[in-house]
Amino acid sequence: MFKSSGGERVMEIVNNILLLLIAVTMLFPFLYIFSVSFSSISDVLNSDFLLWPKDWVTDAYTYILGSDQFIRSLWVTVYVTVVGTFINLVFTSTMAYSLTRNIIGQRLILFLVLFTILFSAGMIPTYIIVKETGLLNSLWALIIPVAISPFNLIIMTQFFKGIPEELTEAALIDGANDIQIFSKVILPLSKPALAAFGLFYAVGHWNSYFSGVLYLNDPAKWPIQVILRQIVIVNEPNAALGGHAAMVEALPPPETVQMAAILLATLPILIVYPFLQKHFAKGVMLGSVKG
Amino acid sequence: MPTKRKKNSIKKKLWRDRYLLLLILPGILYFLIYRYIPMAGILLAFKDYSPFRGFADSPWVGLKYFKLIFEDAEVIQVIWNTLQISLLQIFFAFPISIVLALMLNEIRNQVYKKFLQSIVYLPHFLSWVVVVGITVIFLRSEGLINSVLVNLLEVNPIPFLTDPALFKPIVILQVIWKESGWGTILFLAALSGISPHLYEAAVIDGASRLRQMWHITLPALKSTIVILLILRLGNVMDSGFEQIFLMLNPFNMETGNVLDTYVYFKGIQQANFSFATAVGLFKGIIGLILVVLANRLAKKFGEDGLY
Numbered sequence: 202m203f204k205s206s207g208g209e210r211v212m213e214i215v216n217n218i219l220l221l222l223i224a225v226t227m228l229f230p231f232l233y234i235f236s237v238s239f240s241s242i243s244d245v246l247n248s249d250f251l252l253w254p255k256d257w258v259t260d261a262y263t264y265i266l267g268s269d270q271f272i273r274s275l276w277v278t279v280y281v282t283v284v285g286t287f288i289n290l291v292f293t294s295t296m297a298y299s300l301t302r303n304i305i306g307q308r309l310i311l312f313l314v315l316f317t318i319l320f321s322a323g324m325i326p327t328y329i330i331v332k333e334t335g336l337l338n339s340l341w342a343l344i345i346p347v348a349i350s351p352f353n354l355i356i357m358t359q360f361f362k363g364i365p366e367e368l369t370e371a372a373l374i375d376g377a378n379d380i381q382i383f384s385k386v387i388l389p390l391s392k393p394a395l396a397a398f399g400l401f402y403a404v405g406h407w408n409s410y411f412s413g414v415l416y417l418n419d420p421a422k423w424p425i426q427v428i429l430r431q432i433v434i435v436n437e438p439n440a441a442l443g444g445h446a447a448m449v450e451a452l453p454p455p456e457t458v459q460m461a462a463i464l465l466a467t468l469p470i471l472i473v474y475p476f477l478q479k480h481f482a483k484g485v486m487l488g489s490v491k492g
Numbered sequence: 493m494p495t496k497r498k499k500n501s502i503k504k505k506l507w508r509d510r511y512l513l514l515l516i517l518p519g520i521l522y523f524l525i526y527r528y529i530p531m532a533g534i535l536l537a538f539k540d541y542s543p544f545r546g547f548a549d550s551p552w553v554g555l556k557y558f559k560l561i562f563e564d565a566e567v568i569q570v571i572w573n574t575l576q577i578s579l580l581q582i583f584f585a586f587p588i589s590i591v592l593a594l595m596l597n598e599i600r601n602q603v604y605k606k607f608l609q610s611i612v613y614l615p616h617f618l619s620w621v622v623v624v625g626i627t628v629i630f631l632r633s634e635g636l637i638n639s640v641l642v643n644l645l646e647v648n649p650i651p652f653l654t655d656p657a658l659f660k661p662i663v664i665l666q667v668i669w670k671e672s673g674w675g676t677i678l679f680l681a682a683l684s685g686i687s688p689h690l691y692e693a694a695v696i697d698g699a700s701r702l703r704q705m706w707h708i709t710l711p712a713l714k715s716t717i718v719i720l721l722i723l724r725l726g727n728v729m730d731s732g733f734e735q736i737f738l739m740l741n742p743f744n745m746e747t748g749n750v751l752d753t754y755v756y757f758k759g760i761q762q763a764n765f766s767f768a769t770a771v772g773l774f775k776g777i778i779g780l781i782l783v784v785l786a787n788r789l790a791k792k793f794g795e796d797g798l799y
Contacts, residue, residue, distance in 0.1 A: 209701050216598050223592070224611045227673070230626045233636065296519025299512045305505045310520070317527045319726075320780045323772030324752070325759040326533030330526060348522045379511035408619030411734050415760065426621045433625035434738060436632075456629075463625050470617050477617070478610055 231464075238262070238460035245456055260453035261461035268442035270420070271428060271462070277340065278425040282406040285344040289402040290395060292348045297357035298383050302369075311358075317351045324415075331416060342416035343409065343424065350405075353398050360394045361387065397480040400473065407469060425466050432462045537770035543763070557770035567754070567771065574750040577660055577731040582724050585668045589675030590717065594705065596676060597683045609680075612673025623670050624738040627662065628653065654743035663739060663748075667732065682716045683709065722790050726783030729775045751775045 232252060237245055238261055239254035265271050300307060321327075327346065336342040364387060372382045388395070410426035417423060431441035438458040506513070537557055539550045561567050592612065599605040615623070630636050631652035638649040652658055686708065694704045733752040740748050749757075751771060759768025 212701060213598065216595050220595055220599070220608055224608055226669070227611050227615055230630070234626070234629070292518050292522060295515040299516035299519075302509075302512055304509050304512045304516065305502070310516075313523060313528070317523065319783050320531075320776050321527070322530030322534055323769065323776055324755050325765055325769045325772055326530035326536065327526070328760060329533055329536075329765075330530050334525065345522075346526050348526070349519060351527075354519075379509075380515060383515060404617055408617075408621075410619060410621050411737065415756075426619050429619075429621050429625065430738065434621070434628050436628075459625070459629065463622055463629075467618060467622055474610075474614065474617060478613070 234460040234463055238457050238464055240457060242454040242457075245454060258453075258457070261457035262465075264453050264458060265442060265461055265465060270441065270443045271425075271465075273421060274423055274425045274428040275465075277422060278407060281340055281343045281424060282403050285347075285406045286399055286403045288344055288348055289350075289353075290399055293350070293354050293357055293398065294388070294391070294395065295383070296349065297354055298361055298387055299379075300354075300358050301361045302379065314351050314354060318355075328415065337416055338418050338422070340417075340422060343406070343412050346412070347405075347409075350402070353401065357394060357398060360391065364390055393480065400477045400480055403473075404470065404477070429462055429466045433459045438462070534769060534773050536766050537773050539766060541766045541769075543765070553766075557767050558774065560767060561771060561774055569746065570749050570751055570754045573747060574729060574731050577663060577736070577750060578728045580660060580664050581667055581731070582721070582728075584664055585672055586675070586721070586724065588668055588672045590679055590713065592672055593676035593679035593683065593713075594709065596680060597709070598701075609673075609676075612676070614673070615670045616674035618670065620732075620734040620738055623666055624735065627666060627739075631662070654741065656744045656747040659739065659744040659748040663732075663735065666735060666739075678716055678720065679713055682713050686712045718790050718793060722783070722786040725786045726779060728782060729779045 236252055236254050239257050239259065241256055241258045244255050300311060304310075331337060331342055331346055334345075336345060368386055368390075369382055372386050377385070408426065409424065410430065413422075413424045413427045417427075428441055432438045435441075436455075436459075438455045439452060442458075533547075536547070536550075538552060538554060539547075540553050540556075541547065541550045596605060596608060596612075599608065628635075632638070633649055633651065637652070641647050642649050650658075652662065690708050691704055694708060699707065729751060731750045731752075733750075736748060736750050737753050737756070740753060752775075755768045755772045755775075758764045758771065
């Protein structure tokens with residue numbers, strides 16, 4: 202008895218140490234990137250492990266935030282995220298609600314929605330439809346083709362089904378029509394679900410990279426992730442930022458510019474993350490429990 | 493007249509549902525235009541499509557492009573890459589989520605557990621551009637890892653990003669870093685549903701923590717594991733488009749190019765629409781068959797399956 206509890210203590214300690222190591226692996230890249238982004242060129246060149254900036258140089262940030270291209274891309278992404286998420290929520294919730302009411306053709310529509318999760322037409326036919334509907338080279342191309350995630354739609358249907366039917370019936374007796382019931386009874390009761398799905402959709406928009414490459418030719422319309430790729434992965438920070446030297450005497454070292462760009466493009470996610478966290482577990486569970 | 497009455501009742505129903513129909517209209521239009529009309533566009537795979545002639549006037553060519561798929565050594569290589577990357581992910585990344593969930597489940601202090609959870613979930617919310625960007629920063633020739641290798645360990649720098657042999661391991665590690673924490677969420681939910689009485693009884697019977705894990709915890713996770721594995725197997729033809737696309741460069745094209753990126757290069761960049769559509773359709777159909785088969789398999793094992 203004594204021996205086994207000793208073994209368990211060891212197991213517990215090993216487990217704790219391993220988990221702490223895993224957590225460090227997740228956080229270390231950010232700490233490193235943060236430190237380099239605020240460091241001077243000599244510190245970057247002279248030390249291998251920069252875990253805290255020595256003299257807090259902000260040239261990289263001044264340089265990036267002085268770039269028209271970067272600011273424009275940031276605006277594009279903010280715009281697409283706000284408008285896109287709004288459209289996502291409107292399209293998804295109205296459709297989900299109708300599907301919970303005995304609407305005509307309900308089963309067929311549900312089947313067709315489910316089928317799109319299992320099979321999709323693929324990139325080329327979708328690209329052609331986006332082109333044919335005139336969205337090419339417009340920011341709507343980043344919004345309309347992903348207006349509804351069939352997965353979220355199904356989960357939201359499950360959520361609406363959980364709202365007691367008596368409420369709908371009472372409103373019907375009071376003479377409300379379905380649109381009034383939806384907007385005045387159902388939606389106010391669904392705030393937590395709307396917040397969860399809204400955040401998921403918003404993160405999706407903020408992080409989306411490829412639709413920008415696929416559908417937009419005009420660099421003025423590129424979202425932030427496309428610019429970020431050019432700055433960091435293609436390794437052309439100055440070209441991507443328009444090669445201006447606003448407010449900085451000389452160009453800051455490309456390393457610090459790259460790391461500052463990563464942090465700036467991730468900052469909104471890091472800021473909303475604490476709020477996100479409260480909701481996402483609920484959002485994921487909604488689907489998994491009833492599925 | 494029964495048919496007439498039926499017609500009337502449909503009319504009646506349509507009138508009764510008029511507000512609901514108005515609400516569902518945007519959704520229906522979305523699915524029709526952006527999900528189902530493209531499915532008709534799949535016919536491109538059976539035609540010699542040229543953008544100048546348009547869809548209707550392009551001539552039918554039957555299975556020409558599907559035959560091309562199997563005659564093209566490059567496509568075979570691409571299919572092989574896709575399957576390899578996908579299966580490696582299932583083999584390595586998937587079990588790590590289960591182990592991580594079990595480890596987190598052993599933490600008794602709830603505040604500490606929540607703290608660890610929020611850290612391991614975080615990478616899931618980063619974009620692939622950021623994750624690949626971090627990889628590039630750490631692994632490039634003058635990056636942190638190589639400078640440690642050269643200055644501290646005095647070995648030659650490793651060309652992580654251009655060595656084709658390292659493409660798959662790096663891609664798998666990225667997936668593990670980004671998604672394994674998030675992957676624990678459903679397992680942890682299943683774990684929290686286990687009745688504490690089971691553990692109490694096991695302790696009285698003298699079962700050690702490991703035995704408890706083997707006889708109580710793992711069986712409780714079984715159905716979650718099976719369902720998620722089915723989902724994953726059904727998507728075996730998908731190996732993560734944005735990630736692979738961002739990681740590809742001229743040096744690792746041969747081992748790294750997968751079906752989705754191949755379709756992009758052939759279809760969009762080289763305007764070979766019909767061939768790319770055929771490859772995409774081939775991929776979609778195999779995926780569909782795999783999901784249906786996997787679902788059947790799950791039911792055979794006595795699980796609920798997906799549908």
